[in-house]
Amino acid sequence: MKDGKEKMPNEQIDETIRLYGEILANMDEGVSLVKVNDASVIYTNPKFEKMFGYEPSELIGKNISIVNAPTEKSPEETAEEIIGIIKREGIWRGEVNNIRKDGTTFWSSATVSLFHHKTHGKVLVGMLSDITDRKQVEEELKESEERFRGLIDADFDGIIIYEEDKIRDVNPSFVRMFGYKHEEVIDKSASEFVTLESYEKIKKNIQTRYEKLYEIKGVKKDGSTFDIEVIARNCRYHGSKARVVAMRDITYRKQAEQEQQKAYDELELRVGERTLELQEKNIALKVLLKQRGEDKNELEQNILSNIKSLIQPYIIKLKRNNSNLEDVAYLNIIESNLEDIISPFSQKLSSNYMKFSAKEIEIANLIKEGKKDKEIMEIMNIAFDTVKSHRRNIRKKLGIHGKGTNLRNKLLSM
Numbered sequence: 001m002k003d004g005k006e007k008m009p010n011e012q013i014d015e016t017i018r019l020y021g022e023i024l025a026n027m028d029e030g031v032s033l034v035k036v037n038d039a040s041v042i043y044t045n046p047k048f049e050k051m052f053g054y055e056p057s058e059l060i061g062k063n064i065s066i067v068n069a070p071t072e073k074s075p076e077e078t079a080e081e082i083i084g085i086i087k088r089e090g091i092w093r094g095e096v097n098n099i100r101k102d103g104t105t106f107w108s109s110a111t112v113s114l115f116h117h118k119t120h121g122k123v124l125v126g127m128l129s130d131i132t133d134r135k136q137v138e139e140e141l142k143e144s145e146e147r148f149r150g151l152i153d154a155d156f157d158g159i160i161i162y163e164e165d166k167i168r169d170v171n172p173s174f175v176r177m178f179g180y181k182h183e184e185v186i187d188k189s190a191s192e193f194v195t196l197e198s199y200e201k202i203k204k205n206i207q208t209r210y211e212k213l214y215e216i217k218g219v220k221k222d223g224s225t226f227d228i229e230v231i232a233r234n235c236r237y238h239g240s241k242a243r244v245v246a247m248r249d250i251t252y253r254k255q256a257e258q259e260q261q262k263a264y265d266e267l268e269l270r271v272g273e274r275t276l277e278l279q280e281k282n283i284a285l286k287v288l289l290k291q292r293g294e295d296k297n298e299l300e301q302n303i304l305s306n307i308k309s310l311i312q313p314y315i316i317k318l319k320r321n322n323s324n325l326e327d328v329a330y331l332n333i334i335e336s337n338l339e340d341i342i343s344p345f346s347q348k349l350s351s352n353y354m355k356f357s358a359k360e361i362e363i364a365n366l367i368k369e370g371k372k373d374k375e376i377m378e379i380m381n382i383a384f385d386t387v388k389s390h391r392r393n394i395r396k397k398l399g400i401h402g403k404g405t406n407l408r409n410k411l412l413s414m
Helices: 002-026 046-052 075-089 132-153 172-178 196-207 251-321 325-353 358-368 373-380 384-397 407-413
Strands: 030-035 041-044 091-099 105-117 121-130 158-163 166-170 214-219 225-237 240-249
Touching: 030 046, 046 121, 075 091, 075 105, 105 132, 158 172, 158 225, 166 172, 172 214, 172 240, 196 214, 196 225, 225 251, 251 325, 251 373, 358 373, 358 384, 358 407, 373 384, 384 407
Parallel strands: none
Antiparallel strands: 030 041, 030 121, 091 105, 105 121, 158 166, 158 240, 214 225, 225 240
16 A cells, blocks of 8 residues: 555656646747747647647757747847846737748747746747637738728729628718619619620629729719729728729719810811911912012013013114214113113023023023024124024023924923
8 A cells, every 4th residue: 555655656746747737738829938048849739730830849959949940130139129128027928920931921929927847947838819810800900900091092082882792881972973772772783883895894894893083973962974993902801802982073074174175176177277377378478479480581572672672672772873973872881771670680591591691691592582693693793603603502402402392381381
């Protein structure tokens, strides 16, 4: 009996240790034991090892900072900060951004307390739970709240919560805008409040998660349509994916834009008509100026031709047949004055014959006036062969020598 009594405590201790080991092995939380003096790991339960992707006992002896993800602080700084708090207060609770063996990160909720181990001295007992899913939900809720708040703060009238093609909630401005009561729109499809074309646009924007401004046509309870400007954001509503939609009535703005466009179009039309009118007047003016120039040239040519053909030949004959010096002097004055009168016309005519000599220009003018070679000989008081020679040179310089082209017609065309 005495021996039996002495064995019972050992058996109870063994059983207790076995029981504690079984509990630790089957816990949903990851458990670790870490020495305070050097932050080395002395124990991890299977859940902890699985949570971080390590083999059994692989973490033993390693610094606990190995499981901390780098943030604005290094893993070592995070571990030192937590251990410092535990030394002062005996316990630490909080959330930690951890890192697995494969480099992926996750969030955990941890409780770490201090106790004295008979072998290892001061030891930290840590219990961790993976809260990645919870953090993701929190982030989504935060994002949804920010999106919703952004729409609320914006200058919009109607706001609705839209989920699975159903309106789940609306603000008072929406029901006033469309002429319904609140209960009449709940759980109704958006197709009942917009035109068919607009509904197709809404469905497409939901599928593509479009989040910029766009315009649609709304349909009021009385059947009238009006222009709406819409912006939407994806969000979570009671834990489900939804879409918060803000809208404003832009009927007056569209009317102003249409009136502005109409005024612009009318102005464009008037400008176009005035431009066409000015173009037509410009064309007519050009025609008149051209005709005036042609008439002026014709008048100058007629004056020049008449003087040369009707006056100058007779002055030359009078000079040739008159021996009275006084009469010849008067004839020279008349001839000089006539030359002064017709010199501007002669210069314009001569500009067409820049490659001709002075004699050739004079003979060309006489030919143009219809004078025959004999008449030219008498007028210019030169030999008949000289006239023939000058005529040949003129034809050569005009490029018609040896051709059947009429010289007078050629000169008249220049």
